[in-house]
Amino acid sequence: MQMRAIHFYSEGFKLDGTIYLPDDYKPGEKRPAIIPNSGYQGFNEFYPRLFAKNLTAAGYVCLGFDYRGFAESEGERGRVILDEQVEDIKNAITYLQIQEEVDPDRIGLIGWGMGASNVVRVAAADKRVKAVAALNGFFNGERWLRSIHSYVDWHNILKMIEEDRIRRVTTGKSQLADPFIHYPLDPATDDYVQKELAVLAPFGKQTQLQFTESIATMNAEKVVADISPRPLFVAHGKDNLLHPLDESLSLYEAAKEPKQFYLIDGKHNDFMYHDHPVFRDLVAQLTAFFQKHLG
Numbered sequence: 001m002q003m004r005a006i007h008f009y010s011e012g013f014k015l016d017g018t019i020y021l022p023d024d025y026k027p028g029e030k031r032p033a034i035i036p037n038s039g040y041q042g043f044n045e046f047y048p049r050l051f052a053k054n055l056t057a058a059g060y061v062c063l064g065f066d067y068r069g070f071a072e073s074e075g076e077r078g079r080v081i082l083d084e085q086v087e088d089i090k091n092a093i094t095y096l097q098i099q100e101e102v103d104p105d106r107i108g109l110i111g112w113g114m115g116a117s118n119v120v121r122v123a124a125a126d127k128r129v130k131a132v133a134a135l136n137g138f139f140n141g142e143r144w145l146r147s148i149h150s151y152v153d154w155h156n157i158l159k160m161i162e163e164d165r166i167r168r169v170t171t172g173k174s175q176l177a178d179p180f181i182h183y184p185l186d187p188a189t190d191d192y193v194q195k196e197l198a199v200l201a202p203f204g205k206q207t208q209l210q211f212t213e214s215i216a217t218m219n220a221e222k223v224v225a226d227i228s229p230r231p232l233f234v235a236h237g238k239d240n241l242l243h244p245l246d247e248s249l250s251l252y253e254a255a256k257e258p259k260q261f262y263l264i265d266g267k268h269n270d271f272m273y274h275d276h277p278v279f280r281d282l283v284a285q286l287t288a289f290f291q292k293h294l295g
Contacts, residue, residue: 001020001021001022001023001052001053001056001057002020002021002022002023002025002056003018003019003020003021004018004019004021005017005018006018006019006063006095008065008091008092008094008095009091010068010087010088010091010092011068011084011087011091013068013073013074013075014073014074015065015066015067015068015073015074015088015091015092016044016065016066016071016072016073017044017063017064017065017066017092018044018049018052018063018064018065019061019062019063019099019101020049020052020053020055020056020061020062020063020064021056021061021101022056022057022059022060022061023056024059025061025101029101030101030102030103031059031060031061031101031102031103032059032060032061032102032103032106032107032108032290032294032295033060033061033062033063033096033099033101033102033103033106033107033108034051034055034060034061034062034063034107034108034109034110034290034294035062035063035064035065035089035092035093035096035107035108035109035110036048036051036052036055036062036064036109036110036112037089037109037110037111037112037115037118037119038066038067038112038113038115039111039112039113039114039115039116039136039137040080040113040114040179040183041179042112042113042115043066043070043071044064044065044066044071045071047112047272048062048064048065049064050272050274051110051112051283051286052064053274054274054283054287055286055287055290058287058290058291060290060294061096061099061101061102063092063095063096063099065088065092067080067084067085067088068084068085068088077205078176078205078206078207078208079174079207079208079210079211080207080208080211080214081210081211081214082114082117082118082141082214082215082218083214085115085118086118086121086122089109089118089119089122090122090126093107093122093126093128093129097128104128105130106130106294106295107128107129107130107294108129108130108131108132108133108290108293108294109122109123109129109131109132109133110132110133110135110286111132111133111134111135111137112135112136112137113135113136113137113242113243113268113269114137114138115137116134116135116136116137116138116139116220117134117137117138117139117141117218117220118220119132119133119134120132120134120137120139120220120223120224120227120232120251121218121220121223123227123230123232124220124223124224124225124226124227125223125226127230129227129230130230130293130294131230131231131232131233131289131290131293131294132227132230132231132232132233133232133233133234133235133286133289133290134232134233134234134235134248134251135234135235135236135264135282136235136236136237136240136242136243136248136264136268136269137220137236137243137247137248137251138243138244138247139219139220139221139224139247139248139250139251140218140219140220140221140222140247140250141214141215141216141217141218141219142215142216142217142219143247144215144243144244144247145157145182145212145215145216147244148184149182157182157212157216160209160212161209161212161213161216164208164209164210164213165213168210174208174209174210175208175209176206176207176208176209177206177207177208177209178206178207179205179206179207181209181212182211182212182215183215185242186241186242186267186268187241188241188267188268188270189241189242189267189268189269189270192268192269192270192272220251221250221251221254222254224251224254224255225254225255225256227255227256228255228256228257228258228259229256229257229258230258230293231258231259231260231289231292231293232255232258232259232260233259233260233262233285233286233289234248234251234252234255234259234260234261234262235248235261235262235263235264235282235285235286236248236249236262236263236264237264237265237266237267237268237271238263238264238265238266239266239267240264240266240267240268241267241268242267242268243268248261249261258293260289262282262285264278264281264282265278265281266278
C-alpha cells in the first residue's frame with residue numbers, strides 16, 4: 001500500500017488525512033475509491049488505515065482522515081458533534097473526487113461504530129455516494145442511549161443536557177467531562193480499548209456534554225430509505241454488547257433494496273486485527289459488496 005499525506009478543508013477547518021493507493025496503481029488510471037470512517041474517539045491511523053490496507057489490496061483508492069478536533073486536524077478539542085462529522089465526510093468526498101487517481105463517479109463509504117450512522121446520513125443526502133457500508137453502529141441515538149442506561153440515569157442525562165444547553169447560551173461554553181460519561185464501554189470493548197487505543201496520545205480526552213445532545217437528536221434510521229436505489233451493506237457483531245444487534249436489524253428493516261445484512265461472528269471490536277479470521281471474513285464480504293456495486 002502506498003501512502004500520501006494530504007489535507008483538505010471542512011467548513012474552514014484544515015483536516016489531516018492520507019490517500020492510500022494500491023501497490024499496482026499505474027499513473028493515469030482512474031480507480032474506484034472508498035472512504036473508511038472512524039467511530040467515537042477513532043483516528044485515521046487506526047481503523048481507516050486497517051480497512052485501507054485491505055481495500056487497496058483489492059484495487060481501491062482509499063482516503064482516511066481525522067474529524068475536526070481530533071489528532072492533528074484543526075478544530076476545538078473536545079467538541080464532538082455528529083452533524084459536524086457528517087459535514088466533514090461530505091467535504092472528504094469532494095476532495096477525493098478531484099484526485100487524479102480517482103473515478104469521481106465510483107465512490108463508496110464505510111462507517112465503523114458511531115461512524116456508521118454518519119455514513120448512512122451522508123449517503124441518504126448525497127447522491128455522489130454510490131455504495132455504503134455501516135458496521136457495528138447505532139442508528140437512533142435516543143433509543144440507543146435509553147437502552148444502555150437505567151430509567152433514573154436516562155432522566156439525569158436529560159437534565160444534564162438541558163443544564164448544558166443553558167450553560168452554552170449564557171457562557172458560550174459546553175461543560176467538559178469524561179468522554180465515556182454517557183457512552184459506557186462494555187467489559188470486552190473496554191479491554192480492547194485499554195490495550196490498543198488508550199496508548200495513542202490523542203485518545204480519551206475530555207469531551208463536551210453537547211456531544212450527548214448530538215447523539216440524542218441523531219436518527220439515521222429515519223432517512224436510510226433515501227439511500228435506495230443505491231446499495232447498503234449492514235454488518236453487526238452477534239455478541240456486540242456496546243451497540244446492540246437490534247440497532248442494525250432495525251436499520252436494515254427500515255432500508256429499501258438493494259441491501260445486504262451480514263452477521264459478524266464477534267463482539268464490537270475484539271476481532272479488529274488484520275490477521276483475525278473474523279476480520280478476514282468481514283473484509284471478504286465488504287470486498288465482494290464493493291466489487292459488485294463499484295467495480
